[in-house]
Amino acid sequence: MNGLIKDLGLLINATxxxxxxxxxxxxxxxxxxxxxxxxxxIEGMMTxxxxxxxxxxxxTGNGWIAFLCAGLAGALFGLIHAFVCISCHADQTIAxxxxxxxxxxxxxxxxxxxxNNSSDTPAMDPSCKLPKLFEGVFPTGSFWNNVLxxxxxxxxxxxxxxxxxxxxxxxxxxxxxxxxGEHPEACESLGIDVxxxxxxxxxxxxxxxxxxxxxxxxxxxxxxxxxxxxxxxxIAIAAVIFGKFSPEGATKACLLFGLCSGIKxxxxxxxxxxxxxxxxxxxxxxxxxxxxxxxxAHTPAANGKIFVKSK
Amino acid sequence: MNKKKxxxxxxxxxTIVAIIAGFLVxxxxxxxxxxxxxxxxxxxxxxxxxxxxxxxxxxVYASPLIFTGLSVxxxxxxxxxxxGAEGQFVIGSLVACVLGIVLKLPPVLHALVCLVAAAAAxxxxxxxxxxxxxxxxxxxxxxxxxxxxxxxxxxxYVVNLPGIHRESSEATLDIAxxxxxxxxxxxxxALDCNAAHWGILFAVIAAVxxxxxxxxxxxxxxxxxxxxxxNCAQYGGINADGSVLTALGISGLLSGLGGAVQVLGMAxxxxxxxxxxxxxxxGITVALxxxxxxxGCIFSGIxxxxxxxxxxxxxIVKAPSEVVDIIMGCVVLLIAISHVFKVFVLxxxxxxxxx
Numbered sequence: 088m089n090g091l092i093k094d095l096g097l098l099i100n101a102t103x104x105x106x107x108x109x110x111x112x113x114x115x116x117x118x119x120x121x122x123x124x125x126x127x128x129i130e131g132m133m134t135x136x137x138x139x140x141x142x143x144x145x146x147t148g149n150g151w152i153a154f155l156c157a158g159l160a161g162a163l164f165g166l167i168h169a170f171v172c173i174s175c176h177a178d179q180t181i182a183x184x185x186x187x188x189x190x191x192x193x194x195x196x197x198x199x200x201x202x203n204n205s206s207d208t209p210a211m212d213p214s215c216k217l218p219k220l221f222e223g224v225f226p227t228g229s230f231w232n233n234v235l236x237x238x239x240x241x242x243x244x245x246x247x248x249x250x251x252x253x254x255x256x257x258x259x260x261x262x263x264x265x266x267x268g269e270h271p272e273a274c275e276s277l278g279i280d281v282x283x284x285x286x287x288x289x290x291x292x293x294x295x296x297x298x299x300x301x302x303x304x305x306x307x308x309x310x311x312x313x314x315x316x317x318x319x320x321x322i323a324i325a326a327v328i329f330g331k332f333s334p335e336g337a338t339k340a341c342l343l344f345g346l347c348s349g350i351k352x353x354x355x356x357x358x359x360x361x362x363x364x365x366x367x368x369x370x371x372x373x374x375x376x377x378x379x380x381x382x383x384a385h386t387p388a389a390n391g392k393i394f395v396k397s398k
Numbered sequence: 399m400n401k402k403k404x405x406x407x408x409x410x411x412x413t414i415v416a417i418i419a420g421f422l423v424x425x426x427x428x429x430x431x432x433x434x435x436x437x438x439x440x441x442x443x444x445x446x447x448x449x450x451x452x453x454x455x456x457x458v459y460a461s462p463l464i465f466t467g468l469s470v471x472x473x474x475x476x477x478x479x480x481x482g483a484e485g486q487f488v489i490g491s492l493v494a495c496v497l498g499i500v501l502k503l504p505p506v507l508h509a510l511v512c513l514v515a516a517a518a519a520x521x522x523x524x525x526x527x528x529x530x531x532x533x534x535x536x537x538x539x540x541x542x543x544x545x546x547x548x549x550x551x552x553x554x555y556v557v558n559l560p561g562i563h564r565e566s567s568e569a570t571l572d573i574a575x576x577x578x579x580x581x582x583x584x585x586x587x588a589l590d591c592n593a594a595h596w597g598i599l600f601a602v603i604a605a606v607x608x609x610x611x612x613x614x615x616x617x618x619x620x621x622x623x624x625x626x627x628x629n630c631a632q633y634g635g636i637n638a639d640g641s642v643l644t645a646l647g648i649s650g651l652l653s654g655l656g657g658a659v660q661v662l663g664m665a666x667x668x669x670x671x672x673x674x675x676x677x678x679x680x681g682i683t684v685a686l687x688x689x690x691x692x693x694g695c696i697f698s699g700i701x702x703x704x705x706x707x708x709x710x711x712x713x714i715v716k717a718p719s720e721v722v723d724i725i726m727g728c729v730v731l732l733i734a735i736s737h738v739f740k741v742f743v744l745x746x747x748x749x750x751x752x753x
Binding site: 175176182185191193200386 | 431530543545551679721730735
């Protein structure tokens with residue numbers, strides 16, 4: 088029984104480490120997709136965030152400042168995406184593809200330029216990383232230590248998910264952003280500045296993706312490597328579609344993916360089943376769940392469509 | 399005047415401008431990093447053009463990219479977006495590799511069996527997504543992304559299976575000589591390139607076939623019609639669901655072939671992936687630079703192949719090879735907004751004419 092509780096604690100711990108980057112990126116993606124701008128560049132924005140977080144952590148020594156800077160770097164890429172898609176009416180999927188080349192390319196390029204042609208940044212001192220809650224309160228390895236002594240951001244992210252839900256459904260801005268994604272022409276005739284709402288949302292999506300990337304380099308591990316962001320951005324997008332483009336749905340989907348990832352990292356230690364097969368679980372589960380339960384998701388009607396402001 | 403106008407309206411012009419601008423942005427980042435763009439770009443061009451064997455290498459690098467480029471271009475023209483080329487490529491290379499190791503067949507036949515099986519596998523991998531879209535209304539971009547990762551882990555799983563895996567390595571056993579697509583040894587020696595293979599020829603043939611399908615056949619007309627306006631095509635008596643499936647099937651087949659060409663041609667074995675290889679995503683760039691035209695894909699594929707091969711030599715002058723990604727990202731971004739410049743330039747030209 089004791090062993091079981093301990094394993095459960097480990098599983099919750101692994102889930103709480105795997106979920107925040109996905110959830111941050113997914114919440115950002117919710118804003119972007121719901122306002123009518125497809126953003127498949129989340130992956131690239133996360134990579135930039137991960138790199139910026141690691142570099143700023145090393146230079147400033149303060150995890151929180153580094154975390155914020157990573158968000159801003161992501162937001163900069165969000166701004167590029169917004170400008171290209173909203174003001175220049177570019178195809179949004181293509182622009183996102185470009186961001187997915189630019190983000191990782193730039194991160195690795197700068198990393199090699201700054202750190203003597205190495206594709207990894209140096210490892211950070213633990214004091215530079217994001218702080219943990221309840222450090223040293225519970226004995227190491229105990230259930231409560233595993234569940235409660237995680238990075239503070241991991242809990243903040245869930246509060247943030249609630250805030251996003253509140254913004255989506257309880258504020259004027261939320262109503263505007265949902266309307267803009269459905270029928271921008273109607274919104275414009277009511278005096279809503281469609282471009283302004285969309286710019287805000289896309290920049291926010293970049294900001295959140297940047298934060299999500301930085302969680303990996305500032306909390307999960309302690310440096311930037313080319314392999315830190317492999318597909319989390321795409322899983323986040325999948326979570327958003329899975330969660331029917333709503334913050335609460337995306338949160339549930341991210342928890343499911345995070346749990347799968349937690350099972351994977353625990354099972355990888357036991358070496359019973361090939362870790363490659365376990366890694367497939369989240370993707371296979373998504374497909375099965377879509378076929379059996381979710382079915383057709385209601386995509387925001389104006390999603391991916393170019394909107395030209397009337398003069 | 400008309401000639402000038404047609405040049406200003408042509409997409410090729412804007413693509414070339416986008417490529418030049420991409421190089422300029424890359425140069426800015428090189429300067430920021432304290433590397434002379436002249437030295438880096440000099441090395442890049444030097445390692446593509448200075449010897450005939452480098453050009454052969456460029457074609458070797460280009461072959462799989464032309465296939466994935468064709469795959470994406472075909473999907474663009476038929477109104478679906480194959481972001482799953484990556485997964486179909488991986489499945490194609492996996493099937494070709496496994497059959498290349500396991501089967502014992504005479505020359506030519508062995509390679510042919512591997513190619514056909516890989517094409518079929520890529521086609522099926524893509525069709526599953528198509529069926530999910532048509533029957534259950536599941537967003538194809540979502541399921542393609544899922545299938546990319548399933549293919550990724552499946553490949554890593556199979557690479558590590560006993561009988562396939564080479565002891566104490568990260569790769570599979572070598573593929574049987576009979577299954578390889580290498581040029582005869584004499585020619586390879588003459589070209590001074592060990593990995594020279596038939597892939598580029600296959601890629602060009604595939605491009606011509608796809609061009610004929612799109613431009614000259616009823617099938618191509620139907621597929622384009624559904625892509626252009628689904629409801630209208632259906633009203634006109636075209637089976638829209640069937641067309642989507644056909645389009646995705648052909649697109650997947652091309653990516654699967656690309657994977658087979660890469661593994662039977664250049665690589666000779668499959669290695670465990672650390673991250674996605676990117677051939678499928680690079681195919682999106684190839685398709686865009688080629689203006690979604692199959693023949694254009696040949697040239698853009700060779701261009702990308704040259705950049706990849708030249709980029710791999712950049713570390714000699716201590717320049718990060720990722721500058722190629724930055725250049726390519728900028729090129730894609732600029733092509734995506736080229737219509738803005740086009741309107742601008744055409745308006746300016748019109749004004750000038752009015753004076």
